[in-house]
Amino acid sequence: MIMADISALTSLSSLSDLIGTKSTSSVSNGNELPFQSMFEDAINNVVQTQSDVDQQAILLATGQSDDVHNLSIASTKASLSLDLLVELRNKTIDAYNELMRMNV
Numbered sequence: 001m002i003m004a005d006i007s008a009l010t011s012l013s014s015l016s017d018l019i020g021t022k023s024t025s026s027v028s029n030g031n032e033l034p035f036q037s038m039f040e041d042a043i044n045n046v047v048q049t050q051s052d053v054d055q056q057a058i059l060l061a062t063g064q065s066d067d068v069h070n071l072s073i074a075s076t077k078a079s080l081s082l083d084l085l086v087e088l089r090n091k092t093i094d095a096y097n098e099l100m101r102m103n104v
Contacts, residue, residue, distance in 0.1 A: 049078035
């Protein structure tokens, strides 16, 4: 059985690290990879929905808004977008592990 050397994966300190940096991997014609853009969109969606929740909570706490249902809706959207990002990550790891189990 052939053993492949796997380089260590580096961890990210926060989501802002992902958003602030642009990856150098691209297709030969200069376009982003579709899979990469899907992850970037999911991360941006998580950040945006969490920002919306924070803004709604501030408005409600300061008395500028009395729409509790908007906070509940924003919170549910943020939760769903985070769940989607986690599932994308899990499926990616599963696919990677499956590729590593293949015999070449």
